[in-house]
Amino acid sequence: MTIETLITSLDLIGIAACATAGSILAIRKGLDVFGVLLIATVASVGGGTVRDLLLNNHPIFWLVNPTYLIVIFVCALLTLIFYRQIIKIERPLRVFDAIGLSAFTVIGVEVALLNQFTPFIAVIMGVTTASFGGIMRDIICNEIPLVLHKEIYITASLIGAGILLILLHLNIAREIAYPITLSTIFGIRMTAVYHNWGLPRFNKK
Template sequence: MVNDLIFPDILLYLLDMIGVIACAIAGTLLAQHKGLDISGCILVSMVNAIGGGTLRDMALDRHPLFWMTDLNYVIVITVTSLILQMFFHLYHKIDNALKLFDAIGLAAFSVIGFKVALTQDMSPVIAVMMGVWTAIIGGLLRDIICNEIPLVLQREIYITASIAGSVTYLFLQYLGINAGINEFIMLFVIFAIRMLALKFDWHLPSIRLVA
């Protein structure tokens, strides 16, 4: 998935795996909470962890898909889900745990999707969009499968956090800041905004026209 990126491969690969593990945990937590069986939990964790990256690569015409050429993704997701299912009883605060791992996945995948698009010579607008897609599509599909109203559709500071991180990266890039530093700042900005939104109950307003 990250073989052709400019920034040192090992760091982005590690970042990618952190996002995969976080999303596998979030997916398994929700699936287990909904009473799905072993295979159902693994399926939901797969969708959550690689769904966004898959759609992004299809949109950018990047083939073969990253998880088809690197089985580490499938292995890590499966092992993470199985371990978590065995120790699910330790996660009694399902909502807090789910949102924490969601925030980690949101930040990591936003950076990966954004950088992949830039290395494909896409415009900044498309790069921002690909960062959002990579970060939210998996969670969107996860919630639909589990019969939940997707978090991203509930006035949550979610897509906004991803966009804010991408814009921060572009601004720092304009100032001539090193790309590697920009990526970690982008990661921190997204995670911080998402966690602050959860802590202080920030929500986007809805627009209602008076009849």
């Protein structure tokens, strides 16, 4: 198993997790079947799409690789059918979501570097890839995006993106740099979920 296969696998696990979590939210909001499919799609490939649009990196990945949409639609339909069973494992599903957060960050950083952007922009694109799906999902569902006020999510992605860039700058092989980055992001995120951590908020209205 090469390091590219590992990232691709973790990416698809993350896509599936985001699609499922998006479907649960869409069902709670009373959307119909196409509403659920759309939210599942936006939640899972929205971040990568915003990144590719900003970087002018065409064709956008899910337009030329049908695996993404197929995985998303299958997850959305399964969530519609087995809703009562799936919400029982909603919290455990966060493990897969944290895997996605890790993979999305690494992919976002790498796509920016491949397109000759600076390390500074690469960090921004790692975080963008990891967070904009959830942001757009919440905007369409008419909620203030969760990742912007309640969770250690962007923090984990940002720290991971920084570590990855330092490791690559030190000429550490990707076979070593990726596992370190992925486990750091995953570890921070799961610790935060487990302890119900959030960043300080500044509501001083």
